[in-house]
Amino acid sequence: MPSPNAPSGLLTPEGLRLIDFARASAAPPVGFAWLDDDGRPDPRQPIHTWITTRMTYVFSLAALLDVDGAEEIAAIGVDALLGPLHDDQRGGWFTSIATDGSGPVDAAKGAYPHAFVALAAGTAYAAGIPRADALVERATDTYERRFLDGDGRVVESWDRGFTRAEPYRGANATMHTVEAFLALGDAxxxxxxxxxxxxxxxxxxxxxxxxxxxxxxxxxxxxxxxxxxxxxxxxxxxxxxxxxxxxxxxxxxxxxxxxxxxxxxxxxxxxxxxxxxxxxxxxxxxxxxxxxxxxxxxxxxxxxxxxxxxxxxxxxxxxxxxxxxxxxxxxxxxxxxxxxxxxxxxxxxxxxxxxxxxxxxxxxxxxxxxxxxxxxxxxxxxxxxxxxxxxxxxxxxxxxx
CATH class of the missing domain: 1.50.10.10 (Glycosyltransferase)
Incomplete structure (x- = not known):
C-alpha cells in the first residue's frame, strides 16, 4: 500500500507508488540491488554503486517528504557507500561489488558512479541522514583530486589504484557531474x-x-x-x-x-x-x-x-x-x-x-x-x-x- 504521510501537492500517488516499489531494492549492509521486472532483486547482478547512489538520492528526497521509513532506507545507502562499496585501500568507490559484500566485481573507478556518489552525498546531507557529512567529505575530496583535470574537466575513469586513466572522455559523466555539483553547491x-x-x-x-x-x-x-x-x-x-x-x-x-x-x-x-x-x-x-x-x-x-x-x-x-x-x-x-x-x-x-x-x-x-x-x-x-x-x-x- 502507498505510504500515507507525504505531502500530496509534491509527491503524487504515482510518486508514492514508485518509492514503494523501490523499497525492495534495499540490501543492507551492501547497498541496493538491481530489481527485475517484478520488483525482486536480480541474483544475476552484483551491487552497483550507481544504483546504490541513485536509490540513496531517492530515499533522501523521500525522507524530506516525510515518507514512512525513508530516512532509515537512505541511511542504508550512506552506510554502504562509507562501507563495502568504498575502496579503503586505494580510495574511491568500486563500480560494483559482490552481493555478499566479499569484494569488488568491477574494481574500476569511474566518474559516472562517482558523480552519483557526490549527488547522493549532497542530497543525504541536506536531508539530515546520519553520517552523510562524512560521505560528503569523502566524495568531494575524491572527486576533486581524481576526476577533475587542470582545466576543471572530467577525467572519465581510472584503474583501481588511480594509476592509469582511460584514454576516453565522455559527455554523460560530465553531465551528471554538473547535476552533482549543483546539489553540492546548494547543500x-x-x-x-x-x-x-x-x-x-x-x-x-x-x-x-x-x-x-x-x-x-x-x-x-x-x-x-x-x-x-x-x-x-x-x-x-x-x-x-x-x-x-x-x-x-x-x-x-x-x-x-x-x-x-x-x-x-x-x-x-x-x-x-x-x-x-x-x-x-x-x-x-x-x-x-x-x-x-x-x-x-x-x-x-x-x-x-x-x-x-x-x-x-x-x-x-x-x-x-x-x-x-x-x-x-x-x-x-x-x-x-x-x-x-x-x-x-x-x-x-x-x-x-x-x-x-x-x-x-x-x-x-x-x-x-x-x-x-x-x-x-x-x-x-x-x-x-x-x-x-x-x-x-x-x-x-x-x-x-
Whole structure:
C-alpha cells in the first residue's frame, strides 16, 4: 500500500507508488540491488554503486517528504557507500561489488558512479541522514583530486589504484557531474561548485554542442576532440551509445535552466542554449519513425539509429518541459509535458508489475534489448518532482526549507 504521510501537492500517488516499489531494492549492509521486472532483486547482478547512489538520492528526497521509513532506507545507502562499496585501500568507490559484500566485481573507478556518489552525498546531507557529512567529505575530496583535470574537466575513469586513466572522455559523466555539483553547491552553500558546473556546461554545450547543430557528441579523446564514430559497431550500448542521444539533450536543457537560477549573474546563453537543445531533441527524437515515443539515438544527420524507447528519456523530457515552462512562461511546454505524460501512462507505467517499463521497442511494447528489469526509479521520480519545484536550489534544499 502507498505510504500515507507525504505531502500530496509534491509527491503524487504515482510518486508514492514508485518509492514503494523501490523499497525492495534495499540490501543492507551492501547497498541496493538491481530489481527485475517484478520488483525482486536480480541474483544475476552484483551491487552497483550507481544504483546504490541513485536509490540513496531517492530515499533522501523521500525522507524530506516525510515518507514512512525513508530516512532509515537512505541511511542504508550512506552506510554502504562509507562501507563495502568504498575502496579503503586505494580510495574511491568500486563500480560494483559482490552481493555478499566479499569484494569488488568491477574494481574500476569511474566518474559516472562517482558523480552519483557526490549527488547522493549532497542530497543525504541536506536531508539530515546520519553520517552523510562524512560521505560528503569523502566524495568531494575524491572527486576533486581524481576526476577533475587542470582545466576543471572530467577525467572519465581510472584503474583501481588511480594509476592509469582511460584514454576516453565522455559527455554523460560530465553531465551528471554538473547535476552533482549543483546539489553540492546548494547543500553546502558553496558557490564554487556552481561555477565549476558552469565551466563544464560552457565547454560541452555552448561550445561543442552549438558547433554540432545542437546534436551533442557523447564521446571524446583525452584532449576533448569528438569521436563521432565511437561504438558505431555497438550502437545500443546503455552508457556509451553511438551517435547523439536526444534524452541527454533534454537533460542538459533542464540542467542549464537550473544552473542559470543558481548563479548570481548567469550568462545570457544558458536559457538560449537550453531552448535550442530542447527543440533539437524534439525534432530529432520525438515521433521521427512513424510512432509516438523518443528514439534512443540518432546519427549526426538526425537519422534514427536505435529506435528503442527508454523510460529515462521520456522522464527527462517531462522534467525539461516543466523546467523550461517555469522559466519562459510559454504554454507550449505545458502542452508537451501533457503529451508526454499521456504517452508515459499508456506505455511505460506498469500497473501490474510496478514501477515503469524501462525500455519499449519501436512499436512501444516492453522490451529488453538495452536494459533488463527495473533497476531504479531515479528518473521517473524526477519527472514527478522537478516540474513541481523551482529550478533552484536543488530539490533537497527546497524540500528542506
Amino acid at each position: 553546502l552553500d558553496e558557490p564554487a561548485w556552481h561555477r565549476r558546473a558552469l565551466a563544464m556546461a560552457d565547454h560541452l554545450v555552448h561550445d561543442v554542442a552549438r558547433h554540432h547543430d545542437w546534436l551533442l557528441p557523447e564521446h571524446f579523446t583525452p584532449d576533448w576532440q569528438p569521436v563521432l564514430d565511437y561504438n558505431v559497431d555497438r550502437p545500443a550500448d546503455p552508457f556509451r551509445p553511438y551517435g547523439a542521444t536526444p534524452g541527454h539533450l533534454l537533460e542538459w536543457a533542464r540542467l542549464l535552466v537550473q544552473l542559470e537560477a543558481s548563479l548570481p549573474e548567469p550568462p545570457g546563453w544558458l536559457a538560449d542554449d537550453a531552448t535550442a537543445l530542447f527543440g533539437t531533441a524534439v525534432r530529432a527524437g520525438w515521433e521521427v519513425d512513424g510512432a509516438p515515443g523518443f528514439v534512443y539515438t540518432v546519427d549526426f544527420g538526425g537519422t534514427p539509429v536505435v529506435r528503442s524507447r527508454m523510460h529515462w528519456v521520456i522522464a527527462e523530457a517531462i522534467a525539461a518541459a516543466g523546467t523550461l515552462g517555469r522559466r519562459t512562461g510559454d504554454p507550449a511546454y505545458d502542452r508537451w509535458a501533457a503529451t508526454w505524460w499521456d504517452f508515459t501512462e499508456e506505455h511505460h507505467v506498469d500497473r501490474s508489475g510496478g514501477s515503469w517499463h524501462h525500455e519499449l521497442d519501436a512499436s512501444n511494447q516492453p522490451a529488453s534489448t538495452v536494459w533488463h528489469g527495473k533497476p531504479d526509479v531515479y528518473h521517473a521520480l524526477g519527472a514527478i518532482l522537478v516540474p513541481r519545484l523551482r529550478p533552484a536550489p536543488s530539490s533537497a534544499v527546497q524540500l528542506r526549507r
